[in-house]
Amino acid sequence: MQRVSVRQWSLGGLAFCVLMMLVALGLEHIGGLEPCPLCIFQRVAVLAAAAVFIVAAIHDPLGRAGAALYGGLALAAVIGGIAVAWRHLWLQSLPPDQVPSCGPGLDYMMDILPLRDVLAMVLSGSGECAEIDFLLLGISLPGWTLIGFVILALAPLGMLLGAFRERRPA
Template sequence: MFAALRRLSVRQWSLAGLAFCVLMMLVALGLEHIGGLEPCPLCIFQRIAVLSAAAVFIVAAIHNPQGRLGPVIYGGLLLAAVLGGIGVAARHVWLQSLPPDQVPSCGPGLGYMVDVLPMQDVVAMVLSGSGECAEIDFLLLGISLPGWTLIGFIMLALAPLGILYRSVRGLWP
């Protein structure tokens, strides 16, 4: 099985990663538009991380670089996007685990912050969390949506790691 994974091209890894990104976005949009769950600011940032990874997966699949440099660049960009998503999702899970008296107070909405504040301040305020991000609206098998998103990002990390492994495997005997 591992021999088969080592033979996958950058295009194949990228298409698999892209398919997983599409699945993650379909679930998120389905829960929002069909299930009626409104995304909080941290949820929006997690979606941005998924879309960022998807964009790089598309370019990598189209380009299908050979050799070592191209796959290392794509693998690094993908890993950065996925690690950003892991960080935001982990922060969201942590906020949800806080006792109610330690949850940050609710701040202004994301739309208002984007309109009024510089982007650096918006990012800092969103990542500091707010009360709405600490609410648990949905559980599946005892795991909240940010917990499932964290699991999804960890699984998604396999694609850039596969691309990176494929590009450097010839460096070792």
């Protein structure tokens, strides 16, 4: 069985990131669904993973260290996306009386607050993030995004597995 290279894993992961972004942008610009702050953070995680995949595909390291480095960085971005999507789903599962009130928009917060405060406010959630605007097969968009991140995790996990399975030269 032939070993899958870092470049092949990276190109597969990059293709899936492009697919995820096309769906997100299509739902926004064609479907008219405005992304909430947590949706935007999920997009940032997809773009961060895509950036790692692009660099890894261009570099295509042959050694264990390079494969482990790129696999680890991409996996960190994907895990960040999983955490944000999971938090988004949790907010959507709250009873209406426990949903946090809507806060200021993300653009406004980015203009006036330090990034650390913006992250804390967004991750604490707001009423707009708890709204369910779209369901497909009974699953909301953050649920589908979570599924997408789990599938996307296969690429960096494949890189890491390849790095650890690679035989050392004699």
